Amino acid sequence: MMLKKANILIVDDDYDMLELIQRQLQEQNFHSYKAASVVEAIDILKFNAIDLLITDLQMPGIGGMELIKYVEEHFPKVPKLVITGYPSIDGALKVMKSGALDYIVKPFTVEELKHSVEKSLPKRTQNSESKTPPTNKPTVYAGIVGNSEKIEKLIDLIERVKNNRATVLIQGESGTGKELVARAIHYKGSFAANPFIAVNCGAIPEELLEAELFGYKKGAFTGANENREGFFQAAAGGTIFLDEIGTAPLTVQTRLLRVLQEKEVRRIGEQKARKIEVRIVAATNGDLQQMVKKGSFRKDLYYRLNVVNIETPPLREHKSDISLLAKNFLRKYAGEYAKPKIEFTNKALEMLERYNWPGNVRELENVVQRAIIMSENKIDIEQLPDFLKYPSPKLTSTSKSLQQVEKEHILKIMASVDNNKTKAAEILQIDRKTLRKKLK
Template identity: 60%
Template sequence: MELNRENILIVDDDVHILELIQRHLQALNYHTYKAVSVKEAIAILQDKTIDLLITDLKMPGVDGLELVKYVSDHFPKIPKLVVTGYPSIDGALGAMKSGAIEYVTKPFTKEELKNAVSNALVNKPKKSPVLATKKVEEATYGEIIGQSKAIKKVIDVINRVKDNKATVFVTGESGTGKELVARSIHYMGKYRTAPFIAVNCGAIPENLLESELFGYAKGAFTGADEKRDGFFQAANKGTIFLDEIGNASLATQLRLLRVLQEKEVVRVGSQKVEPIDVRVIAATNLNLKDLIASGRFREDLYYRLTVVEFEVPPLRHRKEDILLLTKKFLLKYGVEFKDNLISITQEAVDALERYEWPGNIRELENTIQRAVIMCDKQVTIGDLPEQLKYNIDFPENEQSELLPLKIIEKNHILKVLEATNNNKTKAAKILQIDRKTLTEKIKKYT
């Protein structure tokens, strides 16, 4: 009898139910694969082309709902049919919300299974309504985008310091947007027409940082053929932003302390004092108190820098802003790379909002940039990196790597051969295959 094109994967920890469903489906001319656990099912999904997933919900260890979520992200085109002996409204809603198309309760008839399978195959997952990339000006403050409580607290501090020249110290993880905060303090205040100079102290070699910050006199060192201004002179009357201040040497810290205390600078190689009128905003992703304890940062400088101190929250603490930031990056890179407006599906947004973003806004921007390049006119979950998709946390006894079937088979054959001291007759008996088949598999895998 000729089989239909569809390959159906059946997942249930009850072997009798597995065989029952398999018999029904084979009688309907479907080709089937069986798995008794979620882990085994994922191995099959990674190795075979599957057209429909049928899974039980209640299974030991990892349940079927986790599998439905996983398949929705990693194999979004595969329809999902849930079969369970524990029917409930919450269970049905949870399964449907996670991506299941059909929901059938045990016991069921062959006709009920047939209808559910037919409906699932016909009603394959469709793209959810598109979220238009509307403008986000209403949620913008300077260069900051967001409406979350966490970012509103930051904006409140900015409003309190923007019109005075108090020294500001900004902390936060890498990629949270500390420089954007510094720019907003400057450009949203009354000194916006004055210079804003951003300096990454970690990117300038230690032996050059002093001369770059404070300038140098003619003849100060080999190659100093003329007097030159530093970043502080360039920022006079305005704002200087010192990023990664924790990387500055102790000698540079001492010079910076003089600037903050006396409002004056001395060029490298000079004794002449020059008055300076600069607002200093410093930032770091390091713990300066730890550096002070280890003797790598001056305590007196720390207290001079932290007149006003606040933290820029990590993206995982302001997930309400992810969609707004995503729209901004979609517009930016859609125009840059495609000369077009790029939209995004709800499934992709859900994945973005679920992820913890260790690299914060910088990581989100890079992710959207890549997705825009990889997509056509719409970013789908398939355009996102694997780490953003739903992953299953297996119990400790199931934490081994998920492998394709052919790798699992190879490893098991080699393990049996090792246990039988390469006795092919004994190994074939244990594996319940004939010796000739075993010999062919050994040739294939070695």
């Protein structure tokens, strides 16, 4: 299912509440932005077409009522939904009762939230799923190949965020295309002419990362022989991609938080900070939330980064794209290896589709590349690596007898070699006679 049209902005200083509401809205296929303060919220409002504001009232610094007034003045068409602990104490009860605002009282159920959101949203945006023409479905978008629902949803998200500067956190298993998504956001967006700087936080030694990212002043530390700009400055006006953000040491995390909060960068050894406009896209294949719980990743930074959350799906969850992806890689490498006519047999494609791809798209790409090298004009199952033919059996809860397992295994191997007994016997490392006996 595609995302619904509405973009919802959630504002609450309570991170857990932000997360909870976002999750519930996500389940209903709404797209949402999160802000932990009014200042952040206004920033998001300026650059995004928001269809509904959901805000807490009691927040340190500028409160929710101020935000509501601001929205009424600057974005009068945006409906507002207030989340409140104590409607009477908040003093906003009068306003709410006047009918100008809808509100929802904490704690609320999923159903209550859903009901309030649907009531608040203008009819136009309510249930209309964003329409993509059924014919002519795009299969490549900025290098992202696929036309499954999962990939469509991914592209839909990129489309929504590409023209603003909201911070994006991309999470997904290794090889699922996180970097590809980061690049797509940049190169499809309005700031594409400005730099895209990719920084692999895991590949730069900890003691250097801070200096590389933020720059330094001459004499700031031994070895700092000259003034130096950091990656942030280099990315000014464009996008900085912080890959493997989970590996960033706490010192760097603290500085990053400042950049996000103040929108300024201070070089090491310098007092004066400089304003900077840069979109931050971060990626991780680790569980940041778990790291937050263990204390190795700053909670406040996690939420600042996670304004928009994009998850790249594992390949096993969009297997319908395998054949498309495989053919795409075939074309990509066929020229390189001077085999322009090379094709897959149907059997080979089926085998690719059956496999579970723990290494995701990257693994598929490697397998195709290797198969091209191994083949002349056709890639058949023989040219595919053995691990595709005999995938490690999944543990099942049903207890089977050894005999049963043996039988199933033999039949599977037989099927994989088109019932060729000689080949099957070879793979099973038994002689043909034994195999024939067992088959009986």
